[in-house]
Amino acid sequence: MSEILTKSRARNVFYGGSLFFVVVFVAMTVHSHRYIVETSTAGMPLTDEVRLGKHVWERASCINCHTLHGEGAYFAPEVGNVMTRWGVQDDPEGAYEMLDGWMQAQPSGIEGRRQMPHFDITEEEMRGLAEFLRWADQTDTQGWPPNDAG
Amino acid sequence: MKYQSQKVAYAYFLVAMGLFAIQVLGGLLAGWIYVSPNTLSELLPFNVVRMLHTNALIVWLLLGFFGAAYYLVPEESERELFSVKLAYIQLAILVVGTLGAVVSYLVGIHGGREFLEQPLWVKFGILVAAVIFLVNISMTVLAGRKTAITNILLMGLWLLSLLWIFAFINPDNLSLDKMYWWFVVHLWVEATWELVMAAILGYLMLKMTGVDREVVEKWLYVIVATALFSGILGTGHHFLWIGTPGYWQWVGSIFSTFEVIPFFAMMSFAFVMVWKGRKNHPNKAALLWSLGASTVAFFGAGVWGFLHTLHGVNFYTHGTQITAAHGHLAFYGAYVAMNLAMFSYAMPQLRGRDPYNQVLNMASFWLMTGGMAFMTFVLTFAGTIQTHMQRIVGDYYMDVQDQLGLFYLMRFGAGAAVVLGALLFIYSQLVVRREVITPGPVATPGE
Numbered sequence: 001m002s003e004i005l006t007k008s009r010a011r012n013v014f015y016g017g018s019l020f021f022v023v024v025f026v027a028m029t030v031h032s033h034r035y036i037v038e039t040s041t042a043g044m045p046l047t048d049e050v051r052l053g054k055h056v057w058e059r060a061s062c063i064n065c066h067t068l069h070g071e072g073a074y075f076a077p078e079v080g081n082v083m084t085r086w087g088v089q090d091d092p093e094g095a096y097e098m099l100d101g102w103m104q105a106q107p108s109g110i111e112g113r114r115q116m117p118h119f120d121i122t123e124e125e126m127r128g129l130a131e132f133l134r135w136a137d138q139t140d141t142q143g144w145p146p147n148d149a150g
Numbered sequence: 151m152k153y154q155s156q157k158v159a160y161a162y163f164l165v166a167m168g169l170f171a172i173q174v175l176g177g178l179l180a181g182w183i184y185v186s187p188n189t190l191s192e193l194l195p196f197n198v199v200r201m202l203h204t205n206a207l208i209v210w211l212l213l214g215f216f217g218a219a220y221y222l223v224p225e226e227s228e229r230e231l232f233s234v235k236l237a238y239i240q241l242a243i244l245v246v247g248t249l250g251a252v253v254s255y256l257v258g259i260h261g262g263r264e265f266l267e268q269p270l271w272v273k274f275g276i277l278v279a280a281v282i283f284l285v286n287i288s289m290t291v292l293a294g295r296k297t298a299i300t301n302i303l304l305m306g307l308w309l310l311s312l313l314w315i316f317a318f319i320n321p322d323n324l325s326l327d328k329m330y331w332w333f334v335v336h337l338w339v340e341a342t343w344e345l346v347m348a349a350i351l352g353y354l355m356l357k358m359t360g361v362d363r364e365v366v367e368k369w370l371y372v373i374v375a376t377a378l379f380s381g382i383l384g385t386g387h388h389f390l391w392i393g394t395p396g397y398w399q400w401v402g403s404i405f406s407t408f409e410v411i412p413f414f415a416m417m418s419f420a421f422v423m424v425w426k427g428r429k430n431h432p433n434k435a436a437l438l439w440s441l442g443a444s445t446v447a448f449f450g451a452g453v454w455g456f457l458h459t460l461h462g463v464n465f466y467t468h469g470t471q472i473t474a475a476h477g478h479l480a481f482y483g484a485y486v487a488m489n490l491a492m493f494s495y496a497m498p499q500l501r502g503r504d505p506y507n508q509v510l511n512m513a514s515f516w517l518m519t520g521g522m523a524f525m526t527f528v529l530t531f532a533g534t535i536q537t538h539m540q541r542i543v544g545d546y547y548m549d550v551q552d553q554l555g556l557f558y559l560m561r562f563g564a565g566a567a568v569v570l571g572a573l574l575f576i577y578s579q580l581v582v583r584r585e586v587i588t589p590g591p592v593a594t595p596g597e
Contacts, residue, residue, distance in 0.1 A: 005372075007371065010371035010375065011298070013375055014371045017375055017378070018378040018379070018382070021379055021383055022382060024383065025382045029329070032329060032394045033326065036323065036326055036393050040325060054322060057262055058262025060262065061260050063262055063263070064197030065195075065197045068324070069324075069392045069393070073197070073200055074470065074471055074474055077546075077548065107192065112186075112188070114187040114548070115192075117191070117192070136324055140393060143465075144391035144465060145468075146465060148544070149541070149544045
């Protein structure tokens with residue numbers, strides 16, 4: 001063993017092998033990039049409204065309580081499919097009203113219940129956020145989550 | 151301590167330990183909010199507390215790595231650091247950036263990509279600090295003796311700094327955003343950081359066990375080869391449900407299964423080296439942390455990672471408390487404990503004294519490790535119930551969470567033990583005292 005596997009051989013295997021896997025990974029990434037743009041997220045146009053919604057989502061750091069496509073904190077419900085759960089995925093106006101109504105009612109102040117903060121955002125931003133969540137919901141996520149509960 | 155410039159590591163370790171205290175206290179508060187959700191809900195909401203908890207962790211681990219590099223590179227390269235002044239400037243930038251991030255989180259200014267919430271100017275500060283660091287360390291290494299330890303350490307640190315570029319790339323397309331976000335997050339903790347971890351472990355083994363350098367360095371190359379061969383394509387286990395193609399399910403499952411190997415190898419390496427080595431090194435605490443880190447990393451990152459990495463399993467467990475359980479034990483074993491091993495080893499030398507208070511230090515190891523293990527178990531149970539109720543039965547998220555209160559209470563208790571252990575560790579490092587328990591006379595070998 002020690003005769004065949006010398007230090008310099010181990011080093012060369014490490015450098016050569018790593019380079020190989022980097023090349024494979026980059027190639028798969030390029031393909032995945034195109035697949036995302038052309039296939040899995042192509043069901044709904046990426047409008048300025050959706051972009052605005054994503055910025056609102058980030059500015060409020062929603063990810064540090066909620067999950068989105070299962071990623072984030074695990075303190076509050078999954079929102080990658082929230083529009084489906086609310087039954088408003090195909091209804092932009094209904095999605096806005098539902099989201100606005102929900103967020104205006106926060107924090108609930110109920111004792112022993114997790115509290116969502118109140119966010120001061122304009123109507124335009126609220127509409128953007130609703131569109132962003134509808135956009136996320138239409139993404140082909142390979143069938144995840146298993147059910148509407150998220 | 152052979153070289154004067156190694157002393158800069160001391161300042162890095164001090165700041166790191168300060169942030170470590172903030173990190174665990176933030177975690178304790180977050181754990182308490184799970185138990186009593188109205189706590190500070192309007193003044194300091196959960197999302198802000200969590201940002202402080204995770205960001206403080208990442209920064210102090212990086213400071214620990216930087217400090218470790220400044221400590222071990224002069225010895226490995228057999229020369230003084232290229233510039234002590236640059237090292238302090240780098241630290242100053244990082245401290246200002248960290249304080250700036252904390253203040254801006256508290257007043258509600260932050261980004262919204264998980265773990266990368268730092269304001270843009272802080273991100274640039276981190277980039278500048280990383281460049282200063284790389285220049286400083288590379289110049290030192292290039293001018294001196296090259297060893298496998300410095301090769302691997304440098305490669306890890308260069309690659310992780312390059313990957314930081316992806317912290318600035320935030321596509322409008324959410325799925326693309328997520329895919330490139332993992333270039334920082336996964337390729338840090340499951341690839342490049344492993345190189346840093348292996349290099350530090352190799353250095354500690356070399357110093358404390360007295361095993362031949364050739365043996366240590368050959369092991370190291372094998373370990374880091376398995377780390378990158380599995381870890382790079384292992385990124386696929388994050389590309390299962392975010393809009394990426396279906397083939398990642400098999401690529402991710404297979405390669406992330408192999409990710410167990412480097413952690414098993416590191417654990418075996420540590421135990422074999424200690425077994426083979428004939429040195430009776432006086433710093434028992436550092437040895438305990440080294441063995442403990444590699445063992446807990448194997449369980450936290452390896453076993454608990456494998457637990458939910460196969461796509462057929464992950465379809466149900468993704469984004470539940472199972473993930474939280476794995477995240478806590480993996481970070482603790484692989485990176486927290488390895489950093490604390492390095493601190494335990496280097497601090498007595500940096501302060502020019504014997505390794506005092508080893509018993510307190512070792513007690514802190516068991517308190518923290520016991521606490522983290524307990525936390526991992528209860529979160530795994532909570533996650534199992536959550537997976538069943540929410541993902542199989544289809545009950546709503548909050549209805550399920552309301553059933554998990556007992557686990558969150560136990561998690562808080564475990565967290566309190568970890569905080570106690572962390573404070574005890576810091577105390578044992580910083581407060582100079584005589585040995586609490588006098589060691590017995592050198593005994594004759596047992597029968």
